[in-house]
Amino acid sequence: MTEEAIRITSEQMQDVFYKLFVKYEFAEGKAKLLAKVFTESTLVGVNSHGINRLPLFIDYVEKGLVKIDAEAEKVATFGSLERWDGNLGPGIINATKCTNRAIALAKSHGMGLVALRNTNHWMRGGTYGRQAADADCISILFTNTQPNMPPWGGKDSRIGNNPLVVSIPREQGHVVLDMSISQFAFGKINDYRLKGEKLPFPGGWDANDELSNDPEKILTKERGLPIGYWKGSALSIVLDMLATLLSAGDSTSKIGTREFETGISQVYLCIYPAVFGDKNLQQKLIDEIITYTHDVAPMNPGDKTYYPGERSAMTRTRNLKEGIPVNSNIWKKIMALSS
Structure with a gap:
């Protein structure tokens, strides 16, 4: 049974989120940043990586998988390339910090790269692409994940849907590509489940090894369909290799040995196009x-x-005016967590 959508203002949402994070003993600055990012993701229509994922984030905090006082630290420098360790801190905090560092390196060297290991889910990757674009930088960002797709021709999940972000600054509206390497991110599949809707295209395999557009059947075993079939499978493997190699962190195979998705590896590459002077x-x-x-x-x-990024900008404008549509059941969960 699905729950109807209700509309919440961005100010109300951010205030509720902030109070929730303070309740869970995040420092004031971190609570404000977390509340802002979760709200902004929901504001642009990515509820799957905004409000809908917040209860799971709190669950990870309660389990000690997300260390509320930890954050990323630099462990090695190689000119314009650096390795950082996330110390299992909140993914949003670590991603924001590493994006800022990659921006600073790019503005010093023309190009800068931060490879981050041992971190947690960054939620909506486009957040950091827009952060780089706001600082007049091009960005290429990606992360590995737990195994949730079969390599092409395989029966069981061995590769991740490893989201990829590319952003390009533009005065009339930034270009921001934010995509998982699966046809649908699993958060998006859950969005359709909450709405009681089928996917518009097949999004994964059911228990009978048949491609399906039924969210319930796909979520049972979490075997997503790679974009471009075998091409997406290959791209997922290569992104995992790069994130693991550059950060000296854990690969999808190692992450898959854990009960929960944590200790992932990410790459933040920024380019400062102002160096060209045109x-x-x-x-x-x-x-x-x-x-x-x-x-x-x-x-x-x-x-x-x-x-890329045009429709989310339009959604943001509309939701600022009309309020943000959220699943009423999810809002009830968050209000219960806040009380």
């Missing part, structure tokens, strides 16, 4: 591509094409 040309080239892709007849009347 900002106007850069913006012209980006706009040229966007205009060309916008200017196409839709297959279905009334449809249109979008660049």
Whole structure:
């Protein structure tokens, strides 16, 4: 049985989240940052990695899997490349810190890379792509995960849906690609389950090894479908290799030996395009591509094409005006946790 959606203002949501994190003894600054990021993810319509995931985050805190006082620390420097250890601190705190460091390295060297190990889920990866773009940097960011997809042709999950983020700063609206290497992120599949809806396309395998668009059947065994079938499978493996190699951290295979997803590895690469000294040309080239892709007849009347990040910006504007739609059952859980 599904629950109806209700609308909450962003101010109310952020205030409730902040009080919840303070209740769980996060320092004031960390509580504010966590509340802001969870709210912003929900505001742009990514409830799966915003409000819907907050109860699980609190569960990880209660289990001691997320160390509330820990945060990422630098362990090695190689010029414009650095290795950091997350010390199992909150993924949002660690990701924000490492993105800032990659930005600083990029502004000093033209390009900077921070490889982070031993951290927790960063929630919505696009948060950090936008953070880099706001600082006038291009970013390429990715993370490994627990095994939740079969390698192409395999029966059991051995690879992760390893989200990939690419962002490009743009005055009229940043370009922000934020995608998992599975056809649907598992949080998104759960969104459809909460709504009582089927996926618009197959998203994984059911217990009978058949591709399915039924969220309940896919979530039973968590065997997601890679984007591009065998190509997505290969991309997932390579991203896991890079995150593990660069951070000297744990791979999906090691993460999969644990009961819970923790101790993951991530990469934060930033480029400072101002070093080229041709900002106007850069913006012209980006706009040229966007205009060309916008200017196409839709297959279905009334449809249109979008660049990565465009629809989330539109959702943000609408939700600021109308309130953020959230599942009423999820809101009840959060209010219960806050009381």
